[in-house]
Amino acid sequence: MIPCPVKGAFMESPYVSRAYRAFILVAGTYDMIVGLSLFFLYPILYFLMSALDPSLAWCGNTSNEMAHLKMNGVFMFFVGMGYCFPYVNYEKFKFYIPVFGIGLRVWGGTFLVYTNLVWGLSFVYGIFGAVDLIFAVIFVYFLWGYRQKKLHIRNF
Numbered sequence: 001m002i003p004c005p006v007k008g009a010f011m012e013s014p015y016v017s018r019a020y021r022a023f024i025l026v027a028g029t030y031d032m033i034v035g036l037s038l039f040f041l042y043p044i045l046y047f048l049m050s051a052l053d054p055s056l057a058w059c060g061n062t063s064n065e066m067a068h069l070k071m072n073g074v075f076m077f078f079v080g081m082g083y084c085f086p087y088v089n090y091e092k093f094k095f096y097i098p099v100f101g102i103g104l105r106v107w108g109g110t111f112l113v114y115t116n117l118v119w120g121l122s123f124v125y126g127i128f129g130a131v132d133l134i135f136a137v138i139f140v141y142f143l144w145g146y147r148q149k150k151l152h153i154r155n156f
């Protein structure tokens with residue numbers, strides 16, 4: 001158990017394995033890194049995603065596509081920060097994993113893979129989508145184990 005200066009702020013659940021908690025941190029860190037990359041490294045990602053609009057003059061800081069990437073970066077950063085809540089107190093904030101860890105990742109990952117395969121957008125979209133779908137599958141695996149363990153402990 002990690003000591004915390006705020007009494008009762010950290011609660012280690014007997015149902016949550018160390019691997020699950022570590023994966024929650026990995027998923028949150030991944031989202032924060034991608035979010036910061038979208039915000040601060042937007043010209044590079046803009047180029048990698050082949051999002052150049054030939055009808056617009058190249059004015060990177062003011063184009064709508066750049067603003068969209070930056071807004072998505074802010075959103076992803078705060079989604080990543082949200083994983084701190086179930087990490088610190090899983091039983092209180094366990095709703096976050098099905099909503100953001102599974103639901104948002106499946107929806108976003110499917111959309112990104114779809115845009116890559118059907119619309120023919122950049123391969124980077126497909127990679128981001130595939131990573132999100134893999135994260136969602138791993139969350140389903142851990143969530144299934146969490147529920148089975150919780151049922152098993154309650155029955156004895």
